Amino acid sequence: MDQISISTQFDDIDIDLVHCVLSKSYWSKGIPKDVMVKGMQHSLCFSALTPEGRQVGFARMITDRATFAYLADVFVVEAYQGKGVSRLILDSIANHSELQGLRRMMLATRDAHDLYKKYGFEKIENPEIFMQSWNPDVYKSNVN
Structure with missing residues (x-):
């Protein structure tokens, strides 16, 4: 994956x-x-880019850059899956200067638990203290 770079510049996002x-x-x-x-x-935002600037992966941290961050929207395009791109993105997130010293980082995933465990994520010890306001159909009501 030497040829893939990670950018946090908004203008690099496809x-x-x-x-x-x-x-x-x-x-x-x-x-x-x-x-x-x-x-x-x-x-x-973290964009995985080929040397030509083509986007092959993405993730974003929703964060106040001081105490909390939520990892969201992680993906790697199919042609680059299994080639270490997700690890490159997660390494960049783990080492980013504005994400150091946070008290809590969270994420939700259906199927990538083993990957995220390598970066210190684990099941919530006391999930009963967490609450949510959940509107899974919100995008359906906003369709133009």
Whole structure:
């Protein structure tokens, strides 16, 4: 993966590609592009790029950069899966200067528990203290 680089520059994000992937994903199915972009603008985004600047992976940290961060929207395009791109993205997140010393980082995943365990994530010890306001159909009501 020497040829893949990680950028946190917003201008390096291929908005159309990210929207194509996220709008079909189980976690943000149907997300409107303008909603996705607004979320990205208020997050610390990580883009995996080929030497030609083509985006092959993405993740974003929703964070106050002082105490808390939530890892979201992690993906690697199919042609680059299994080649270490997700580890490269997660290494960049783990070592990013604005994400050091946080009290808590969280994420939700259906199927990548083993990957995230390598970066210190573990099951919530006391999930009964957490609450959520959940509207899984919000994007369906916002369809243009």
